[in-house]
Amino acid sequence: MRIGVLCLQGAFIEHIHMLGSLGAESFEIRQKSDLARSFDGLIIPGGESTVIGKLLGDLGMMDDVRNMITDGMPVFGTCAGLILLARHIENDPHVYLGTMDISARRNAYGRQLGSFACTADMKGIGEIPMTFIRAPYIEKVSGNAETLSVVDGHIVAAREGNQLVTAFHPELTGDTRVHEYFLKMIKH
C-alpha cells in the first residue's frame, strides 16, 4: 500500500512521519507529474487552504485530484484539507475540490489565541487527543456524509464513503489511531 501526500504547503512531513511509523509507504506529491505514479490513498495536510488551493490551480492539478477522488480514491484531509474537500465554505466564496457534502467554516475559532487542544471521542476509534490550530469546523453535513466527532457542539470529523476529514491535527499528536483508521478505509 502506498499513500501520496500532497506536499504543496503546510505540515506534510508530520503525516509522512506518522505513516512511516505505521509501516505504510508514502511519497510526496508536489506537481502534476507526481500524480501519474500509482498510489492507493491521498492525504491533504494542514496548512493554509488559500495557498494549497491556489497551488493546486497554478500547478494544473485541481481537476486531476478532483477526478481521482470522485473515482473513489480514498482521501484524508486535515484542517486545510477539510476546507479544500468541502462542497461549501460558509465564510469564503471559494470552492476548491468540493467533493464532499459538508459545509465548512474557516478560522471558526478565531485567531491563534483561539487555538486549543483537548481530548474527545471519535466514532469508530474512541477517545483521542485533538489539536486545533486556527481550525475550521463543519457547520453541517448533508447527503451521505456522516458525523464522526463533535466538540463543544461543533462537528470536527466526518466521513463520506472514501473521504475522511478532521478539523484537528492527529499528525501533531503521538496518537496514530486516526491514521490507522484511514489505512483500514483503504484496505476495505
Add this chain to the structure above:
Amino acid sequence: MENRWELNKNLAQMLKGGVIMDVTTPEQARIAEEAGACAVMALERIPADIRAAGGVSRMSDPKMIKGIQEAVSIPVMAKCRIGHFAEAQVLQAIEIDYIDESEVLSPADDVYHIDKTKFDVPFVCGAKDLGEALRRINEGASMIRTKGEPGTGDVVQAVRHMRKMMSDIRRLTSCAEDELFDEAKKLQVPYDLVLYVHKNGKLPVVNFAAGGVATPADASLMMQLGAEGVFVGSGIFKSGNPAKRARAIVQAVTNYTDAKLIAELSEDLGEAMVGINEQEIQLLMAERGK
C-alpha cells in the same frame, strides 16, 4: 503555558513550505493572499524604506494592523522592537497571530530580549547562528528565522546565517554526549536544548529564511540550504510586478528543487528590487540583539 507553547509551535508548522510577505496596506495584503502568501507581516514601512528613512523605527499603528487583519483570512504577523514587551502586549491585545521581535526596528533594550514565556501569542525571532536561535527559543520563541540583512535585496547574509546555523547543528549531532555540557556553556543555553539538537539534528521549532530574498531562485537557494519556508520583505512590493513576483516565489518554494520550473517562473518578472550590496550599507541590522 507548556500547552500554549506547543500550540504556538504547531502554528509555525502549518506555515512551513510557505512564503510570508511584508505588506503595508490592506490592498497589498489582499494581493499577497491572492498570490499565495501563507501569512503576511503588517508594517508601516518595509525594511528598504526604514533603511532609507533612518531615525527610530517603532511598532506600527494598531489601526493599520487591524485594517490588514480585516482584509485577509490568513495569519497576520506584526513586529515589535527587541526588548519592548509593552509593544508586544499591545500586539497581543489586538490578537495578532504572531509577533516578530525584530531587529528591523530600533531595539528598545540593548541587554534583554522580551520574556516571551509570559505571552499567549507566539513569537518569531531572528538568529545568525545556533546560539542566538537557542537563546531565543529558551526565552519562549516558537519560530526562528535567519536575520539576513533586511531591506537590502542582497541574499548573502541570509545565506551566511543559514549555512552557519546548519553547520552548527551538524557539528552538535556529531559531538559525544559528554561534550554537550561544554557546548551548552559555549552556546550560553540550557543543556536540554543542546541535547534536543544533538539527538534530532534540527531546531526544536520551525526555521525560516529571511532578509534579502528577492527572486524565485533566491527562495530556492534558501530552501535547498535547509530553510522550512521563506519571509520576503522588501523584495515583492519594491519590485516592478509584485503580484507576479509573489506568485512565482510561492511556486518556487513548493518546487524548490525543480530548476526547470524555476527557470519558467523567473521569466518576465519585471524589475527586481534595486538592492544594496553589503559593503555599501551603513547600518547592520543583523548586529542588533544577540
